[in-house]
Amino acid sequence: MVVYSALPDPELTALLKEGDETAFTEIYNRYWKLIYAHVYKMIREEDDAKDVVQEVFSNLWLKAAAIKNNTNISGLLYTAARNRVFDLIEKNKVRSDYIGEIAAFLSDPRNDQVDTIDEKRILEILEREIQKLPPKMREIFEMSRKEDLSHKEIASKLNISEQTVKKQVQNALKAIKPKLNDVGVGIWILLLFR
DSSP: OOOGGGSOHHHHHHHHHTTOHHHHHHHHHHHHHHHHHHHHHHHOOHHHHHHHHHHHHHHHHHTGGGOOTTOOHHHHHHHHHHHHHHHHHHHHHHHHHHHHHHHHHHHOTTOGGGGGOOHHHHHHHHHHHHHTSOHHHHHHHHHHHTSOOOHHHHHHHHTOOHHHHHHHHHHHHHHHHHHHHHTTOHHHHHHHOO
16 A cells, blocks of 8 residues: 555556555645645735635646656745746736726726716726636625625635624725725725625
């Protein structure tokens, strides 16, 4: 009987390439804490760090057959995590730049559009910002605001803690409120967010 915990990384990697789930589990158990710590140190956001780690290991499993022979599995995981963090940072920077440009345009007193923003437009802006949230945060936020479920109900449905639900909703509000304020619709926040 093979004792996977005693196998060196190259042997585990070879087994992983063949689709061995136990080898994948051993690699995961060996490296997930290190990869999480590495990612968290870079982005300082627990939920995003967990999402990155989940994505890195999901991709490892899905693309296992394509791993080159003699690949350093820890190096592969660190590189994949770092690249995913860079993608996340770039995406957030582009999003912030875009919102900033819209805010500057709408807050310019020379633009008549500021006075003519109507409820439909505000709801479009709100929906666009909701769609930009990370998938899990968006799902929780929509269950809270669109389906009007309590934190307890959401936690039960998603099999997560109420504290996680509360934190995700708070983070979603933190992400959305400033963007609505930036485009001059602060009054709507009182109506849309309870």
